Amino acid sequence: MKTKRARFITSLITYAVLIILFIVLTVMINNKSISRTLKGQLIPICSWIVMAVSLNLVVGISGELSLGHAGFMSLGAFSGIVTSGWLLNGFAMEDPTLRLLLAIVAGGLVAGIFGALIGIPVLRLRGDYLAIVTLAFGEIIRNVMNCVYASVDGTSLHFGFLNGALPGTLLLNGPMGAVKVKTISTFTAGFLLVMFALIVVLNLVHSRSGRAIMAARDNRIAAEAMGINITKYKMMAFVTAAVLAGMAGALYGLSMATLVPTKFSFNESINVLVFVVLGGIGNIPGSIVSAAALTILPEKLRFLQNYRMLAYAVLLILVMLLSNNALVKSLIRRINPFGRKNRGEEELRA
Amino acid sequence: MVFLSNLVNGISLGSIYAIIALGYTMVYGIAKMLNFAHGDIIMVGAYIIFCAAQYWNMPLPVSLLIAMVVCTALGITIEKLAYKPLRQATSLAVLITAIGMSYLLQNTALLIWGANPKVFPDMIDTGSLSLFGGQLLIKGETLITIAVNILIMIGLTLFTSRTRMGKAMRCVSEDRGAAELMGINVNSTISITFAIGSALAAIAGLLLCSSYPMLMPTTGSMPGIKAFTAAVFGGIGSIPGAMLGGVLLGVIEILGKAYISTELGDAIVFAVLIIVLLVRPTGLLGKAVREKV
Numbered sequence: 324m325k326t327k328r329a330r331f332i333t334s335l336i337t338y339a340v341l342i343i344l345f346i347v348l349t350v351m352i353n354n355k356s357i358s359r360t361l362k363g364q365l366i367p368i369c370s371w372i373v374m375a376v377s378l379n380l381v382v383g384i385s386g387e388l389s390l391g392h393a394g395f396m397s398l399g400a401f402s403g404i405v406t407s408g409w410l411l412n413g414f415a416m417e418d419p420t421l422r423l424l425l426a427i428v429a430g431g432l433v434a435g436i437f438g439a440l441i442g443i444p445v446l447r448l449r450g451d452y453l454a455i456v457t458l459a460f461g462e463i464i465r466n467v468m469n470c471v472y473a474s475v476d477g478t479s480l481h482f483g484f485l486n487g488a489l490p491g492t493l494l495l496n497g498p499m500g501a502v503k504v505k506t507i508s509t510f511t512a513g514f515l516l517v518m519f520a521l522i523v524v525l526n527l528v529h530s531r532s533g534r535a536i537m538a539a540r541d542n543r544i545a546a547e548a549m550g551i552n553i554t555k556y557k558m559m560a561f562v563t564a565a566v567l568a569g570m571a572g573a574l575y576g577l578s579m580a581t582l583v584p585t586k587f588s589f590n591e592s593i594n595v596l597v598f599v600v601l602g603g604i605g606n607i608p609g610s611i612v613s614a615a616a617l618t619i620l621p622e623k624l625r626f627l628q629n630y631r632m633l634a635y636a637v638l639l640i641l642v643m644l645l646s647n648n649a650l651v652k653s654l655i656r657r658i659n660p661f662g663r664k665n666r667g668e669e670e671l672r673a
Numbered sequence: 674m675v676f677l678s679n680l681v682n683g684i685s686l687g688s689i690y691a692i693i694a695l696g697y698t699m700v701y702g703i704a705k706m707l708n709f710a711h712g713d714i715i716m717v718g719a720y721i722i723f724c725a726a727q728y729w730n731m732p733l734p735v736s737l738l739i740a741m742v743v744c745t746a747l748g749i750t751i752e753k754l755a756y757k758p759l760r761q762a763t764s765l766a767v768l769i770t771a772i773g774m775s776y777l778l779q780n781t782a783l784l785i786w787g788a789n790p791k792v793f794p795d796m797i798d799t800g801s802l803s804l805f806g807g808q809l810l811i812k813g814e815t816l817i818t819i820a821v822n823i824l825i826m827i828g829l830t831l832f833t834s835r836t837r838m839g840k841a842m843r844c845v846s847e848d849r850g851a852a853e854l855m856g857i858n859v860n861s862t863i864s865i866t867f868a869i870g871s872a873l874a875a876i877a878g879l880l881l882c883s884s885y886p887m888l889m890p891t892t893g894s895m896p897g898i899k900a901f902t903a904a905v906f907g908g909i910g911s912i913p914g915a916m917l918g919g920v921l922l923g924v925i926e927i928l929g930k931a932y933i934s935t936e937l938g939d940a941i942v943f944a945v946l947i948i949v950l951l952v953r954p955t956g957l958l959g960k961a962v963r964e965k966v
Contacts, residue, residue, distance in 0.1 A: 388765065444951050451707065452950055455905045458898070459943035466940035485936060589898060593772055600769045629784055636776035640755055643770040647762040 334525050337608045338518070345514045352510070360622055368618045369513025370396075370575035373520045375598035375614035376607055377567035380524050382596070383605030384533065385560035386540030387446070388454040391461025392595050395565045396572035397468055397587035398437055399430030403573025404501045404582065405473050405480070406430070408494040411505060413478040419507040426507075427516065427573045434569020435562055437464075442561040446554060461592050468584035469498045500583035501576065508578035516574055517611070520567045524607055527563060536560050601642060674809050679931045680924065685815040685884065687923020688822035692877040693900030694907070694915040695829065696870030702846035702910035703866045706764065709771040710751060711874060712897015713778035718744045718875030719793070719882045719892060720786055726794055733796050740875040748871025749864050757860070775894070782890040793886035796879070814883045821880065825873065826916050833912065838865060846910065899926075899942065906946050908959025917957055922946075 348365065351357040374396060381389045403426035410416040410425060441460050448456055472483035476491025483489050487497055495501055527533050535556045538546040547553055576582050594617075602613030620638075624631045645651050693715060700708045718740045725736030755774055759767045799813030833839035844852040845862045853859050881896060882888055899922060907918025922942060929941035949957065 382765075388768075444947065448950060448954050451701075451909065452905065452954055452956075455902060456947055456950055459902065459946050462898075463940045463943050466937060466943075470936050485934065596765075597769055597772065600765050604763075604765060632776060633780040633784065636773050636780055639773035640770055640777065643762075643766050643773065644755065644758055647759055647766050 330529060333608070334529075337521065337525075337611075341514075341518065341521070341611070348510070361619070364618060364622065365510045366508050366513045366578040367575060368615050369510070369517050370571040370578075371595070371598065371618050372517050372611050372614045373567055373571035373574070374595045375602065375610040376517075376520050376524055377564040377571070378595050379599045379602070379605065379607055379610045380527070380560050380564045380567075382599050383603075383607075384524075384528055384540070385536050385557055387557065387561070388451075389457040389561075389564075390454050390589070390592050390596070391457035391459070391464070392564070392568055393587040393589070393591035394461035394464035395434040395438060395568035396575065396591070397464055397584060399434040399569025399572025400576030400582060400587070401468060401471070401495060401501065401572075401584070402433040402569070403427060403430035404504055404576045405494050406573075407505065407507065407577055408492070409475050409480055412475045412492055413480075419505075420512075423507045423509070423512055423574075423577060426577055427512075427570045430573025430576075431566040431570040434572065435566035438562045438565025438569075439558070442558050442565075446557045446561060458589065458592070461587075461589060465584055465587055465589075468587075471495055471584075472497050498584065500581065500586075502581050504577065504580055504582065506578055506580060508574050513574055516570060520570075521607070521611075523563065523567065527560075528607070532556060532559060597639065601639075674805065675931075677809055678811070679927050681811055681815055681819075683924035683927035684920055685818045685923070686927055687903075687920035688818045689877055689880050689884070689919075690896065690900045690903045690923050691822055691916045691919025692825060692873050692880070693896060694904040694919045695825070695912065696874050696877075697901050698904040698907075698909055698912065698915040699842075699866050699870050701904070703842060704756065704863050706756065706767045707771060707901070708756075708867075708870075709768065709897070710774035710778055711870065712893035712895075712900070713775050713782075714744050714748060714871050714874040714893070715878040715881065715896065716782060716888075716890060716893030717747060717778060718878030719888055720782060720791075721875070722796075722879050723791055723793060723882070723888055726796060737875065737879055740878065741872045744871040744875040744878075745868045748867040748874075752864060752867040757863075779890045779894070786890065788890065791888040793882035793888050795886070796883060814880075818880045818884065821876065822916075822920075825876070826913075829869075829912055838862070842866060902943065902946055905956055906949060908956030911956070911958045911960075914956055914958035921957075 348357070352362060374392065378389065378392045381387055381392075406429040407422050407426040410422050416422055441457075445453060445456050445460070470485045472487045472489055472493070473495040474481045474483075474489035474491045474493045476489075481489045481491065485497075487493070493502075528537075535546070535551045536559065538549070538551055539553045539556055543553060572587075595614075598614040598617055599610055601617065602609030602611070621631060621635055624634050627634050693711065696711045696714075697708065700706065700711070721740040721743050722736045725731040725739050726733065731739070751774055755770050756767060759770060799817065801813055802811045802816060803809065804811070833843055841852070841857045841862050842865070844855065844857055845859055849859055852862075877896075878893075882892070900919065903918040903922040904915045905918070906922055907914030907916070922945075925945050926938055926942045930938040933941060953959075
């Protein structure tokens, strides 16, 4: 068990490193000494970091395997796009910063409401059954978003289901998704969202509620016997993660000119899970590093051309095999005497 | 009549799901892992059959045999190389490795066969069955799919209940430690399970592509997810459960698409799954495990 002081210092270092990185990157953007591809990736990287951090709250801290996290991102992205389009067309709100802020809040809100609705049935189940139900919800969201149409006419919003004949300017066009989105996301906003997610998650984890969530993960029966309301705390983790995923979705959606609902498929949920597992289950700074590294990696592997995704797959398998190899593990422990044990891992061993 | 024909089509699609789901459920029962690469083994099997029939002009039984041998070898190799070193690791680590394997198979297929969809030849060349004076027309593929499914079900039930190997498999799935103490070779039992699952995947590949003749490197992934859902639906780890879950899922999908909404077909399937799991949290035929304090 780490002391309060050690935890505080770890959190402080994480914040400090992120702020320094942000300043360095901003200076580099102003100097134009940053490559074009990397610059274009900065906002997506921020969204994926928030996604990984929020999924880690569910998988690592709360100990429930969720395979439908991209569904919340989808809800956030499309409600963010609708909000932004509504404010621009209906109320002539030109200020992009305010619009982005409201869009992100709306995205988080919608995803949070659905997170609560989905959480009630989902959290009654255990283990692999819970995983499959989150997968099912993710697929349902993807499938239903394919049929949603939205338009703005004057100051009023119109929604259609399976029916695209709506008055005014079309914002969502069913399977075509959102078209001609005004891209208003900025790297600064992305950075602030990452910091926000980090503050929320780290404070939650280190609070009384966070300890209750982890107690429910480590031993459900013992925690229940101590008077912890399991459902309440599991819901808290699940809904917080959904809100953050929705916010990340809004940021992501408003950085793309077009966005189709099929983008947020099962594969994206899995990708985020890969970030979480490679970064270390329950290790929040680890999620940040792996989300950033694994978003950049496929671009960096572009020189391999057609062999790119093959190399990614091989790397993924090798990392998993090596990091679970007893020999390599003991070697790492010898090199790094401060090596932290991932507390979530023991419990997820089934 | 339209309803009957939809029902038959649903049972046929469900039979394909059931055969795939068997691979998932057997591996889950014995190795306690979700083998996400299973869907892609179907795809590999289908490509092998396609090549054998199209380029080397093999007759159907021979190409199916080749595909089954290749898939079995592939399944055992994957198990030995990627999953066996992770026996003691967390279930999430194994899951991520399986996902990596799935990417690996898909991208290897992409390099070998290209991204363009191949049109699967019509190999199961049988006439159609017409009933009620031609009002109900059932295609030969449909009947063969259902027949094959029933044969596999009978075969597997006999195998697991009568043979030594089958009994060993049931033992390992019940209690791995105790099975080992009784002198059962757990590693070879797991390998056999992967072999059977992969051989079934080759058959599923043939049936899938005979009914839906578009072959791409991603062909296996969506049926894979649906079959996995079917396995959970029926109660994961249970062989009759996988059969029942698969057939029901296929029927629900086809009827949902026909009578409710074509666009929402997948959503309906998954919604039914959620409702079933809420009423019976361990699936239709799954056994509830008592928690010991």
